[in-house]
Amino acid sequence: xxxxxxxxxxxxxxxxxxxxxxxxxxxxxxxxxxxxxxxxxxxxxxxxxxxxxxxxxxxxxxxxxxxxxxxxxxxxxxxxxxxxxxxxxxxxxxxxxxxxxxxxxxxxxxxxxxxxxxxxxxxxxxxxxxxxxxxxxxxxxxxxxxxxxxxxxxxxxxxxxxxxxxxxxxxxxxxxxxxxxxxxxxxxxxxxxxxxxxxxxxxxxxxxxxxxxxxxxxxxxxxxxxxxxxxxxxxxxxxxxxxxxxxxxxxxxxxxxxxxxxxxxxxxxxxxxxxxxxxxxxxxxxxxxxxxxxxx
Amino acid sequence: xxxxxxxxxxxxxxxxxxxxxxxxxxxxxxxxxxxxxxxxxxxxxxxxxxxxxxxxxxxxxxxxxxxxxxxxxxxxxxxxxxxxxxxxxxxxxxxxxxxxxxxxxxxxxxxxxxxxxxxxxxxxxxxxxxxxxxxxxxxxxxxxxxxxxxxxxxxxxxxxxxxxxxxxxxxxxxxxxxxxxxxxxxxxxxxxxxxxxxxxxxxxxxxxxxxxxxxxxxxxxxxxxxxxxxxxxxxxxxxxxxxxxxxxxxxxxxxxxxxxxxxxxxxxxxxxxxxxxxxxxxxxxxxx
Numbered sequence: 001x002x003x004x005x006x007x008x009x010x011x012x013x014x015x016x017x018x019x020x021x022x023x024x025x026x027x028x029x030x031x032x033x034x035x036x037x038x039x040x041x042x043x044x045x046x047x048x049x050x051x052x053x054x055x056x057x058x059x060x061x062x063x064x065x066x067x068x069x070x071x072x073x074x075x076x077x078x079x080x081x082x083x084x085x086x087x088x089x090x091x092x093x094x095x096x097x098x099x100x101x102x103x104x105x106x107x108x109x110x111x112x113x114x115x116x117x118x119x120x121x122x123x124x125x126x127x128x129x130x131x132x133x134x135x136x137x138x139x140x141x142x143x144x145x146x147x148x149x150x151x152x153x154x155x156x157x158x159x160x161x162x163x164x165x166x167x168x169x170x171x172x173x174x175x176x177x178x179x180x181x182x183x184x185x186x187x188x189x190x191x192x193x194x195x196x197x198x199x200x201x202x203x204x205x206x207x208x209x210x211x212x213x214x215x216x217x218x219x220x221x222x223x224x225x226x227x228x229x230x231x232x233x234x235x236x237x238x239x240x241x242x243x244x245x246x247x248x249x250x251x252x253x254x255x256x257x258x259x260x261x262x263x264x265x266x267x268x269x270x271x272x273x274x275x276x277x278x279x280x281x282x283x284x285x286x287x288x289x290x291x292x293x294x295x296x
Numbered sequence: 297x298x299x300x301x302x303x304x305x306x307x308x309x310x311x312x313x314x315x316x317x318x319x320x321x322x323x324x325x326x327x328x329x330x331x332x333x334x335x336x337x338x339x340x341x342x343x344x345x346x347x348x349x350x351x352x353x354x355x356x357x358x359x360x361x362x363x364x365x366x367x368x369x370x371x372x373x374x375x376x377x378x379x380x381x382x383x384x385x386x387x388x389x390x391x392x393x394x395x396x397x398x399x400x401x402x403x404x405x406x407x408x409x410x411x412x413x414x415x416x417x418x419x420x421x422x423x424x425x426x427x428x429x430x431x432x433x434x435x436x437x438x439x440x441x442x443x444x445x446x447x448x449x450x451x452x453x454x455x456x457x458x459x460x461x462x463x464x465x466x467x468x469x470x471x472x473x474x475x476x477x478x479x480x481x482x483x484x485x486x487x488x489x490x491x492x493x494x495x496x497x498x499x500x501x502x503x504x505x506x507x508x509x510x511x512x513x514x515x516x517x518x519x520x521x522x523x524x525x526x527x528x529x530x531x532x533x534x535x536x537x538x539x540x541x542x543x544x545x546x547x548x549x550x551x552x553x554x555x556x557x558x559x560x561x562x563x564x565x566x567x568x569x570x571x572x573x574x575x576x577x578x579x580x581x582x583x584x
Contacts (some may be wrong), residue, residue: 013404017492021402025423029457033426036430041423112327113565124337136352179467182468186472274429
């Protein structure tokens, strides 16, 4: 106890610096997470007080809920495709843009970043892929005679997932992309000069031996963003394919969570799903972290 | 210094340059075309929104969607300027608090050594992975316990605790601020407070400008949800959302609304981005 007070006194500046943020963080993030984990072991309909039910929420997920298993499969598929792809796109575009002259760089950064920042602009895709002849894609294909009746892009399970992926990738040049650009521009030119003297001959060697190692922190950050975004996708999917998609073809875990939490008012059950999703994400993050350590 | 920067490039093959330009061009088309359509939609008269075959460009561009929107807004009993003020206040207070509290925490986490540092780092990292939607109810309970329901604080204060910013700032401070610089400042008798605001923050300006953009984007889209029920405290996106909830007849107005909603964060981004680029040219030198 005495050692604790000594540490607190000696490092008081550090603790004072972290304290205000940690207070807010604890109150609005840590405590709610703890409450949610607690609720996952209860039956809670938001009207009656929570009733302890042990592991039965978790058991029900795997034994009784077929739609949950479909959601798991969709989420894993969706995350396996959009996670790595969006991550790669963020880095590759940031890296290529960084090579350009400042003015073009600014224009392209805006162009690539705009879709992710502009709120509900992605709703334009519902017009593009609308199932009637007024939809742009259907309209053009009909006009050219490639199809003879409109395709139900957002209702036909064969098309739903691919289209949703295209739209989500379109919106994915967000936080990581900006961080990568800022990070790339923050690399001291001295390292490139030193590299040139040490025999770095082309852009690929420069990328592997200088740029990527200097970007490690940012790459880790971007990876976490990609993981969270791809596993937690729900809103855009729901806006595109509706609240009850055909054959649950684009139904993800977070949509299932929202369904149980806010439509059926089974908060305990929804929390159990959130806990499982959380564990999955932590494991994936660990794996990705291990891979990223090998860079450079 | 400028000269050396422009000469530092290691030889690039022409073939590689061409391949990159083609790739970037394709990417730019994929990103820009839908945005372009979204903007075009707002300038089409209602009858052009539903024609076959669909036209990308408006044949008779019109501002009537916007004037209709302003007419509708003028009819609302809470003045639009009040909605706008609410939005701007929430965005400004939320971002400022997040940058100030977050940067202080990030500096200590990046450059100070103290017990519990790893624990805090891990908590921040893991909290990013918990599905936000199940946290709404616990958060609601806490906010109502604090008596903040139906106040600005219900939207502003939780934004201060957003972890993304600390995470981002910590990375940049670890990476861009050299320990030798901090040591020199400490030997000269500078306090940690002074070091943070006068030395660390100017160096990582790109990081907190980026953070402001992210905050803006987050908070600007917030409709107030269950935390705000008084009409006069609701933010602008809520008011606009009410207007476009009017069905097919409002399709043109809805397109105008989405253009306005996207124009604001993009403007903020452009202003910040020019500043980011300006600081970037010198950051390598100040960092040494």
